[in-house]
Amino acid sequence: MTLETETVIVTGASRGLGASMAKRFAREGATVVVTARSESELEAVAAEADGETLVVPADVTDEAAVRAVVETTIDEYGAVTGLVNNAGIGLLNMYGEQRVLHDVETEDFRQILDVNVTGVFLFSKYVVPHMIDAGRGTILNISSGLGRRAAAKWGPYVASKWALEGLTRTQAAELEAYGITVNGLDPGGRVATAFWDHLPEDEREGVLEPDVMDDAATRLLAQGPDGITGESMPADEWEQRLG
Numbered sequence: 001m002t003l004e005t006e007t008v009i010v011t012g013a014s015r016g017l018g019a020s021m022a023k024r025f026a027r028e029g030a031t032v033v034v035t036a037r038s039e040s041e042l043e044a045v046a047a048e049a050d051g052e053t054l055v056v057p058a059d060v061t062d063e064a065a066v067r068a069v070v071e072t073t074i075d076e077y078g079a080v081t082g083l084v085n086n087a088g089i090g091l092l093n094m095y096g097e098q099r100v101l102h103d104v105e106t107e108d109f110r111q112i113l114d115v116n117v118t119g120v121f122l123f124s125k126y127v128v129p130h131m132i133d134a135g136r137g138t139i140l141n142i143s144s145g146l147g148r149r150a151a152a153k154w155g156p157y158v159a160s161k162w163a164l165e166g167l168t169r170t171q172a173a174e175l176e177a178y179g180i181t182v183n184g185l186d187p188g189g190r191v192a193t194a195f196w197d198h199l200p201e202d203e204r205e206g207v208l209e210p211d212v213m214d215d216a217a218t219r220l221l222a223q224g225p226d227g228i229t230g231e232s233m234p235a236d237e238w239e240q241r242l243g
Contacts, residue, residue: 004029006110006138007077009069009130011123012087016210017187021084024196024214025221027053028120033073033080035060051063051233060087060119061111063145070126079134082221083127086118086142090157102154109156116160120167128175136225138178140217141168143232165232172230179225184232215239 008025014036020092026032026049034042039057046053057073058065073080089112092098101109120141130139144161151158165184172182190207216238220227228241 002029003082003218006030006081006221007033007073007128008078008084008221009033009035009073009080009123010084010167011035011119012085012142013045014038015045015243017213018084018086019045020087020210021214021217022053023049024211024218025082026053028218028222030082030221031077033069035069039167054212055097060122061114066119066122066129067096070123070130074094074130080127080130080137081134081136082138082140083123084140084217085123085144085179086115087119088142088160090154098154105157106224110158113160113163115168117163130174131180132178135179137169137175138221139175139180139182139225140220141171141182142186142213143168143184143231163178168232169230176229180224181220181223183229185213185216185220185238186232186234188234188236190220216242 003025008030010018010022013022013034022032022034032050033054033056034045035056035058036042037059042055046055056069058069141163141164161213168182168184187208213235216235219242
């Protein structure tokens with residue numbers, strides 16, 4: 001398995017799942033563009049990556065910044081063949097706890113949907129035309145098991161991930177004819193990342209490592225234009241599906 005012909009943008013790549021996937025892609029030969037808000041954290045990821053890695057800081061909710069990431073990638077490498085929409089936030093990032101919906105501030109609700117859904121829309125909006133021109137591409141939208149069920153006190157996050165599931169399937173239906181595959185991927189459980197730092201120690205048992213999605217994500221990027229599209233499942237199920 002090799003990604004030597006791929007140029008991949010990874011959002012939310014400054015730490016955790018995004019950083020781990022970006023480093024794995026680089027190790028497999030891909031050219032990787034890492035983006036997130038923190039330039040210093042992105043530089044640290046790039047320094048650890050064993051391969052071509054470009055740092056382009058951006059806020060996924062800032063349309064001009066998103067467009068600049070894509071344009072910079074095209075200027076530097078001439079193509080974008082992969083997009084991993086990994087950036088995401090939840091109530092734990094804001095309050096250090098979960099809350100019932102009626103106790104969530106309106107602006108915080110909007111921000112979660114803006115990052116988790118609108119950010120995916122914006123990056124896809126500017127990347128897809130280049131994939132269409134190339135006649136191929138892969139989009140991975142990083143989802144969650146909460147995009148397939150409900151959970152009390154997780155309202156904004158649940159809403160955003162259900163929306164992302166619908167967006168993934170819509171993109172797949174629209175883009176299959178252009179040789180572009182679009183799938184959802186989730187870790188299949190809680191991951192040892194900053195997202196969970198606020199949890200009590202006894203609730204951190206059984207958490208997964210940040211590299212839990214690396215294998216599945218790499219295989220999905222490598223499967224080509226005739227591969228599976230329009231599906232969404234945890235990393236371990238993807239690994240079984242892809243063989």
